[in-house]
Amino acid sequence: MKKIKSFISVLCCIIFTLSSCKNDVVLSETEGSLKLSVGVSDKVEVVSRTLSGEDQRILEQNCKIRIYNEKSLVRKYQGLENVPSEIALLSGDYSVRVTAGDSVAASFEKRFFEGKKDFSIVKGEISTVEVNCGIANTVIAITWDESLKEVFDGDCQVTITSATGELVYSSANPEAKGYFSLPEDNRKLTCKFKATALTGEPYEKSMELSDLKASTLYNLKYSYTAVSQDPTGGASIQIKVDETSLEEEEHVIVIKQRPVIVCKDGEETVYNLEQPVYLEINAQQDFYFQVSTSSSLSSLIIRNERFTEWGCIANQFDMLKLEGNEENMKNFGISVTDSKVSLNGDVWTFLFAKKLIAEMTASEGSVTTTIEATDANGKNRVVIWNIIASNATVVTGEIIPYEVWTSKATLHGTVTGTLASTPKFRYRAKNTAEWSIVEADLVENSFSKEITGLTPGTTYEYQAMDGEQASAITHEFTTESEFQPENQGFEFTSGSSPILIYGAGQSMWWDTGNHGSSSMGKNVTTPDTSVKHSGNQSILLSSQFVGIGGFIGKFAAGNLFTGKYLNTEGTDGVLGWGRPCTSRPKALKLWVRYEPGTVDNGGSHISDGVTDQGIIYVALGDWAGQEYGGETWPFVVKTKNQSSLFNTEKGTYSGDGIIAYGEKVFTESYKDGENMKELTIELDYDNYGGNQRKPTSIIIVSSASKYGDYFEGSGTSKMWLDDMELIYE
DSSP: OOOOOOOHHHEOOEEEEEEEEESOOOOHHHHHHEEEEEEEEOOOOEEEEEHHHHHHHHHHHHOOOEEOOSSSEEEESGGGGGGOEEEEEEEEEEEEEEEEEEEOOSSSSSEEEEEEEEEEEEEEEOEEEEEEEOOOOOEEEEOGGGGGTTTTTSSEEEEEEOOOOOEEEESSSSTTTTEEOTTTOOOOOOEEEEEBBBSSOOEEEEEEEEEEEEEEEEEEEEEEEEEOOSOOOOOOEEEEEEEEEETOOOOOOOEOOOOOEEETTOOOOEEEEOOEEEEEETOOOOEEEEEOOOOOOEEEEETTTTGGGGGOSEEEEEETTOOOOOOOOOOHHHEEEEEETTTTTTEEEEOOOOHHHHHHHHHSSSEEEEEEETTTEEEEEEEEEEEEEOOOOOOEEOOOOOGBSSSSSEEEEEEOOOOOOOEEEEEEEEEOOEEEEEEOEEEEEEEEEOOOOOTTTTTTEEEETTTTTOOOOOEEOOOOOOOOOOTTTTOOOBBBOOOBSSSSTTTOOOOOTHHHGGTTTTTTTTEESSSSSSOOEEEEEOOOOEEETEEEEEEEOOOEEEEEEEEEETTTEEEEEEEEEEOOSSSSEEEEEEEBBOOOOOOOOSSSTOOOOEEEEEEEOOOOOOTTTEEESEEETTOOOOSSEEEEESSSSSHHEEEEEEEEESSSSSSTTTEEEEEEEEOOTTTTTSOOOOOEEEEEESSTTTTGTTBBBEEEEEEEEEEEEOOOO
């Protein structure tokens, strides 16, 4: 096997803290934490090509970090800059998946990097996890032996084809390497050699490579060998395949992270700087700030508009440039207590002494200090340290956005003194007079309560209470609205070729495959006044063969989806799926009549002669968006590319974006005599992370033939739909 001797690689380093937490928001000394470092490494030999600073910046900005519990995705981030230094997590088992680059079917330039690691969050313990994010493509290189020139004239080519992509290699560019993203169920490549013999005759030879691995370089060596010495002569083209793992060696280029700033007290309790710190009036307590950088610290600026009031030389200063005022600053109450300098970065620790904290908490109220750290690479982090001084025994905590639904919300509070009674909350709709009071559930120094019966789309205010004493802090939240699909009764349609699922002058919310089928003179989705639940009409989805004479064309499923039909590529459609939605319903209710036909366009998913199946599914998600034709959609479907189809699997773009999902697969007729029948599709949030994330989009898809995406089904299957409604708690 030919060994790889030189490598170009890149490592994107970040460190952040994941902490176990009962309420999944407040960090304390009793909870576990994880320090996670992430790297992206390119371990493929690349001749005359290095990653530029711009390449590294793009990897850093687009690196995707996904954290899963045993059931679902619970955290997602894009870009190292957007990863918090502290992330609250419940105790339990998790996995992290990091990806970077472009996962395209085949490319000479675009590469895909991936790393995975399992870890656990354990209360009271700290774990460190390193994720090595290496190249995940199957990489193909070709060596063109000099012997080829003995029989071929000019350029030789090899066309390498996967199930989803194709690259053409040329002997004129011998250093080219191709990066393939192979489907898990089809890890094969076809290699077709083409050249022109010295006699002028064309020559072709094909071979197949199977069971190919990811993260592996395959070097194909093409050579010519004479195979006989008889009077007629003979020759052959030989192909030798060398397989090399891409995990053998690496040379690292570091992409620096932003500084990390951590706040602790004298008892080593870590504070979440995104939340206020509540202290008693005249508190006597030391606080330490630790600043960690991946290159030397160049400035550490501290600002507070009241510093001079308490005897400081200025309201703003740089701790690294005190110019002889170190002793004055120490007497004031701020000093550097430790510093460690290394090639991999610095760690500085500075103290806010208890005498300064006493000044900052001398009277009831809030005091804000800004701390800004900048390193030699210009990486910068700013934190706001907010101290609230009060002798109240309880303080009101901020609401967690994903704990606010249409009719319920979870309130939080913290115990700061000795309780007189069981803590409570009082709440009311804003600008109303009467409070509602509920007892809270107390766990150690935190308490919470889920309140129900709230009005959708309404702003509420609430306070924590100890007995009759209410916290001076009031927080607000607004419940989700009860969002509903547009044209949910399908009363409005327009046009004839194609038929559109909205009225004249109205905006599009639903669309269909009519744009493609109407080019052959047919609409697969039409209004129907003969079958309906209410109003004047329902919408009818009719699967059928769309073409000429029953043999020129394609099978098309009757379909309806939220979004827009974007384009027809050949005989295949490109669809933009999804519409904006920030509410979280518990179910989709609608009226359906389904009449399946016998499959006459069978294939690998459903066989000829069996009963067809229909499907309706709904997904809520926070997809980042995919672009096509200058427009961005939550999900873009290209029916000619099966790998682009929607699925719910973890680790995929569509699956990771889902926060709730529900479906109904029809395996037989579904109707009430000749009428429609009510159907409720429950939405599953527990298994898709929707209890800890909020949606941005909704996708609803209906098809008279479940496998219509693969052009399989029955040409006589029909599905009627009417009166869609999202149901809320």
